[in-house]
Amino acid sequence: MSLRNRVVPKEEVTQLTRSARIIPLKNSEHIREKCSQPTIGSAPSYSFQQDDKKESWGLVGVIGAKSKPRKTAQNTVHSLFRLCDLGGVIVNLFMFKPVMDAHYAKLHVGDVVVILNPNVLTQADVSV
16 A cells, blocks of 8 residues: 555654554454553543553554534533444544544545554543
């Protein structure tokens, strides 16, 4: 596969992902199991642990759908992206401010994206 109209040059993507563990979307249902749970009272952030060391990780996929910005019950603005692997696997990706402000307008359905070190929502958080 050859990518055209790159927003980020190939060399920069290679450098950013060199030390990251890229998780195939088909294995995405196991992300919560493989990630270290945040401590009580901390921000909801998950990271892969290996030998007591946090590891950089990410997901690669194609944007299959993109919602318009909307507000949660807590009045937080967000957008929902559906990331797919073109093999039938779909992962929901919530983008909140300030990340949404920086990237929402630049991302389109059909774009190939790499999401590095995303925060993973708990089941309780999914009721957004």
